[in-house]
């Protein structure tokens with residue numbers, strides 16, 4: 001598992017490298033070249049495809065679409081200067097806190 005998590009860090013590093021060193025034939029460079037609108041459009045598309053995969057309840061399809069979405073989110077983060085480490089820091093700090101369910105009052109729509 002740890003080795004596989006390293007692949008996520010390596011992917012993030014590849015994306016960073018692609019941004020700094022444009023390369024012919026690279027899909028990542030194509031996205032950076034097109035700019036933030038294209039990157040966000042792809043994030044939206046991949047998100048929609050992930051939702052459909054989850055609705056279909058197909059584990060392989062879900063894993064594939066989550067992978068596509070993760071890749072495009074990492075590209076968006078690099079474009080906006082947000083590091084994967086910043087996200088991991090937030091997740092790590094949240095992991096210290098359990099019992100996060102918030103209580104809420106039921107809204108009475110008739111009143």
Ligand SMILES: N=c1c2ncn([C@@H]3O[C@H](COP(=O)(O)OP(=O)(O)OP(=O)(O)O)[C@@H](O)[C@H]3O)c2ncn1[C@@H]1O[C@H](COP(=O)(O)O)[C@@H](O)[C@H]1O
Pocket residue numbers: 011014018025026027028029042067068071
């Ligand atoms: N993880 C990914 C990854 N996931 C998804 N994709 C691409 O994302 C695209 C999404 O598919 P779509 O059919 O929705 O998009 P499309 O029709 O090809 O393109 P659009 O014109 O619609 O944007 C496909 O072209 C996939 O190949 C990825 N492309 C690259 N990577 C990683 O990035 C690394 C660098 O890749 P290059 O930048 O291509 O060298 C690779 O080694 C991989 O590790």
